[in-house]
Amino acid sequence: xxxxxxxxxxxxxxxxxxxxxxxxxxxxxxxxxxxxxxxxxxxxxxxxxxxxxxxxxxxxxxxxxxxxxxxxxxxxxxxxxxxxxxxxxxxxxxxxxxxxxxxxxxxxxxxxxxxxxxxxxxxxxxxxxxxxxxxxxxxxxxxxxxxxxxxxxxxxxxxxxxxxxxxxxxxxxxxxxxxxxxxxxxxxxxxxxxxxxxxxxxxxxxxxxxxxxxxxxxxxxxxxxxxxxxxxxxxxxxxxxxxxxxxxxxxxxxxxxxxxxxxxxxxxxxxxxxxxxxxxxxxxxxxxxxxxxxxxxxx
Numbered sequence: 001x002x003x004x005x006x007x008x009x010x011x012x013x014x015x016x017x018x019x020x021x022x023x024x025x026x027x028x029x030x031x032x033x034x035x036x037x038x039x040x041x042x043x044x045x046x047x048x049x050x051x052x053x054x055x056x057x058x059x060x061x062x063x064x065x066x067x068x069x070x071x072x073x074x075x076x077x078x079x080x081x082x083x084x085x086x087x088x089x090x091x092x093x094x095x096x097x098x099x100x101x102x103x104x105x106x107x108x109x110x111x112x113x114x115x116x117x118x119x120x121x122x123x124x125x126x127x128x129x130x131x132x133x134x135x136x137x138x139x140x141x142x143x144x145x146x147x148x149x150x151x152x153x154x155x156x157x158x159x160x161x162x163x164x165x166x167x168x169x170x171x172x173x174x175x176x177x178x179x180x181x182x183x184x185x186x187x188x189x190x191x192x193x194x195x196x197x198x199x200x201x202x203x204x205x206x207x208x209x210x211x212x213x214x215x216x217x218x219x220x221x222x223x224x225x226x227x228x229x230x231x232x233x234x235x236x237x238x239x240x241x242x243x244x245x246x247x248x249x250x251x252x253x254x255x256x257x258x259x260x261x262x263x264x265x266x267x268x269x270x271x272x273x274x275x276x277x278x279x280x281x282x283x284x285x286x287x288x289x290x291x292x293x294x295x296x297x298x299x
Contacts, residue, residue, distance in 0.1 A: 040065060042203040043072030049207025053215070054261075054271065056283050062265045075203040079195065086148075094155075101159065109163050116156040123149030124190070131197055139201040147194030154187045214261075218273050224258040226270075226286070227251035228293035234258075236272025236281040251294065258284075260297065268295055 047068065048058045101112060123145045130142025157174065160166050166174060173179060214221070226232070227244075229251055234241070239257035261269040266288040275281045286293070 036069065038199075039072040039076070040068045042075045042199055043068030043070070045200055045203040046075050046207040046210075047071060049204045050211045050214075053208060053211030053277075054275075054283050056269075060285070061262070061269065062267065067264075072203070075206050076199065078202050078206075079199045082198075083195070097159075101163070106165075110165060113156055113160045113163070113165055116152060116159070120149050120152035120156055124153065125149075127194065140198050143194045143196075143198035143201065145194075146197070147191040150187045150190035150194070154184060157183075215275065215277070218259050218271070218275060222260040223273075223298040224260050224268070224270055225296045225298060226255040226258065226293055227296070228253045228255065230292065232293070234284060236284075237274030237276070237279050239272045239274075 044058075047061070047063065051058050051061055097112075101109060104112065127142045127144070127146030127149055131139065131146065157166075161171070161175065226234075227250075231241070231253055232255065234255055236257070239255065242254045242256065244252055244254055257273045258270045259273050259275075261271050261283065263269070268284075268286040268288070270284045270286065272279075272281045286295070288295075
């Protein structure tokens with residue numbers, strides 16, 4: 001009987017230990033999983049904007065998950081800098097407001113809280129409408145307004161509570177734990193939604209900007225020369241096909257005027273050197289082939 005009890009106790013301890021290890025693993029890998037998913041999504045948004053500028057469907061490029069992860073950290077740099085700067089400015093404004101608020105009389109405190117609350121509500125409504133209807137020119141403005149408005153509402157309520165400006169009848173309902181936790185959960189959710197939308201907009205704009213820079217710099221991009229045994233149906237602005245007249249030549253045609261966009265999964269993605277958005281030229285995809293053609297790169 002004693003042996004059975006010891007065995008049961010031992011099994012219970014092992015189960016608790018196993019659950020503890022599982023919780024620790026979840027606490028470690030869950031944030032990493034979320035971060036990887038965000039990096040993948042923002043990398044996908046950026047690359048879709050980049051290749052869409054050249055009329056290429058992203059599915060035909062052949063990226064894998066790791067490719068999106070590798071291309072996304074640069075996109076997150078700008079939002080992190082903006083967020084860090086916003087937090088620093090917010091702390092400075094908080095300290096200045098706290099000093100002035102502590103020295104003000106009740107009337108001035110009421111005016112200050114009313115102004116803060118009005119600004120917060122205006123930002124929240126404007127941000128939500130901007131994201132829903134795209135009334136602003138830049139979605140980034142709407143996303144930032146949504147996050148700042150949500151945070152400012154909670155800040156205003158806390159300031160009013162600490163100063164005793166909220167009527168006694170409302171004080172209990174506002175201070176109750178369920179209401180406070182729900183309010184702050186909604187605030188955090190809106191702030192995160194604003195950050196997510198802002199980062200997605202930055203990723204999209206980053207892809208467009210990178211595509212425009214690449215298109216402008218085509219004359220100085222890596223030059224591609226294609227030697228082929230057969231006449232390839234390649235055409236584009238600045239592209240020329242030169243027949244090779246040597247009788248013993250391994251290849252019969254040489255194609256000049258191409259620029260390298262990407263080499264991935266045994267495929268060459270090439271673009272004419274004179275490509276413009278209005279030229280009607282297309283991106284060319286060639287599969288690696290040692291027998292049919294050869295690709296050479298030059299400065």
